[in-house]
Amino acid sequence: MHFPRINFLEWVRENVETVEYNLTDSCVHPVSINELGVTYDDIGLSGNNYCGYGELVDLLATTYGVPARNVVITHGASMAIFLVCAALIEAEDEVILEAPNYEPLYRIPYFLGARVRMLDRPFENGFQIALEDLERLVSRNTKAIILTNLHNPSGVATNAEKLQTIGQIAKGCGASLVVSEVFLDSVISQPIPPVATFGRHMVSIGSLSKIYGLEGLRIGWVVCDETLIPHLRRIENYFSPRNAFPSEKIAVVAMRNRQALLARTRAITQVNLNYVRQALRGRSDVAWVEPDGGTVCFPRLLGGIESMSLCKHLQDTYDTLVVPGDFFWAKGHVRISFGGKPEIVRAGMDNFCKALDDMKRRRSMFG
Numbered sequence: 001m002h003f004p005r006i007n008f009l010e011w012v013r014e015n016v017e018t019v020e021y022n023l024t025d026s027c028v029h030p031v032s033i034n035e036l037g038v039t040y041d042d043i044g045l046s047g048n049n050y051c052g053y054g055e056l057v058d059l060l061a062t063t064y065g066v067p068a069r070n071v072v073i074t075h076g077a078s079m080a081i082f083l084v085c086a087a088l089i090e091a092e093d094e095v096i097l098e099a100p101n102y103e104p105l106y107r108i109p110y111f112l113g114a115r116v117r118m119l120d121r122p123f124e125n126g127f128q129i130a131l132e133d134l135e136r137l138v139s140r141n142t143k144a145i146i147l148t149n150l151h152n153p154s155g156v157a158t159n160a161e162k163l164q165t166i167g168q169i170a171k172g173c174g175a176s177l178v179v180s181e182v183f184l185d186s187v188i189s190q191p192i193p194p195v196a197t198f199g200r201h202m203v204s205i206g207s208l209s210k211i212y213g214l215e216g217l218r219i220g221w222v223v224c225d226e227t228l229i230p231h232l233r234r235i236e237n238y239f240s241p242r243n244a245f246p247s248e249k250i251a252v253v254a255m256r257n258r259q260a261l262l263a264r265t266r267a268i269t270q271v272n273l274n275y276v277r278q279a280l281r282g283r284s285d286v287a288w289v290e291p292d293g294g295t296v297c298f299p300r301l302l303g304g305i306e307s308m309s310l311c312k313h314l315q316d317t318y319d320t321l322v323v324p325g326d327f328f329w330a331k332g333h334v335r336i337s338f339g340g341k342p343e344i345v346r347a348g349m350d351n352f353c354k355a356l357d358d359m360k361r362r363r364s365m366f367g
């Protein structure tokens with residue numbers, strides 16, 4: 001079977017571990033064992049978790065206000081995305097995806113044989129979804145509308161009211177609404193409810209990787225109505241019938257300390273977002289939409305600067321990495337992550353500005 005490349009993840013694998021100033025990682029700076037307050041009693045090497053470790057499933061169910069039977073724990077949100085897509089999509093089904101997009105959310109439906117239709121989230125519209133565009137794209141063949149909230153790569157939020165409407169549009173054509181909500185709990189303004197709380201055929205995907213700073217645990221989840229659960233379990237058996245027990249045990253501690261972890265993330269990202277603001281303020285070669293939370297933003301490069309060339313120069317000259325927008329179907333943008341250690345983000349942003357200045361100088365010298 002031919003698996004088409006997921007270019008972004010291949011690029012990440014080849015590049016990020018050797019760079020000094022890494023502004024590509026959408027996870028907040030990792031939480032240490034001491035910060036989390038894990039004790040020996042919290043750790044277990046094996047136990048009952050064929051349907052997820054009971055205490056973790058219960059904590060997630062309580063958080064979402066759904067019965068425990070509506071929760072499936074997965075190996076990160078990455079596995080959740082695959083399971084949900086494989087459970088919902090048959091070859092030739094129409095699936096609506098957003099652009100710019102997190103690449104696996106495009107590749108997986110495409111790999112499963114879906115007919116992909118792209119819903120543009122233009123920079124000029126603040127990366128917001130235009131409902132009239134969505135209404136134009138849906139048909140009775142639409143099987144799923146798959147989104148991110150907060151939006152990856154821009155960090156922009158879709159508010160509760162609009163989400164409700166999108167849910168209604170999905171329902172109206174018999175489709176599921178699937179939302180990867182891995183950044184949702186970090187929204188700065190009014191809290192936004194997960195779509196799984198809206199009713200049947202609404203699927204929420206979550207994770208401890210991003211805004212909880214616990215990527216190493218590889219704990220994600222799906223919350224959905226019970227009709228989808230047996231399909232998810234059946235597909236899961238092809239990969240692994242259970243997750244790593246120690247991770248699920250430690251995830252219990254994380255879920256109990258959820259609010260403290262979110263406060264930590266807010267403290268880190270507030271400081272870092274200010275560095276990004278200061279760096280971009282007054283520049284005539286960059287425009288951006290401020291994110292509504294999360295750890296990423298997606299500035300646009302002006303004056304004809306190419307994102308691939310800028311990123312290469314930034315890496316070669318300043319040992320600093322941001323993600324070229326090309327990996328999100330948005331040439332001329334870069335994704336900057338501001339979840340890292342403040343000193344790394346500040347120095348990385350200084351380097352970003354130096355690289356932009358270099359590019360401008362080059363253009364004025366060589367035309």
Ligand SMILES: Cc1ncc(COP(=O)(O)O)c(C=O)c1O
Nearest residue numbers: 076077078148152180207209220
């Ligand atoms: C929107 C979105 N969904 C899912 C994932 C995967 O998360 P995880 O690390 O939990 O597998 C990512 C990772 O960047 C993401 O941005």
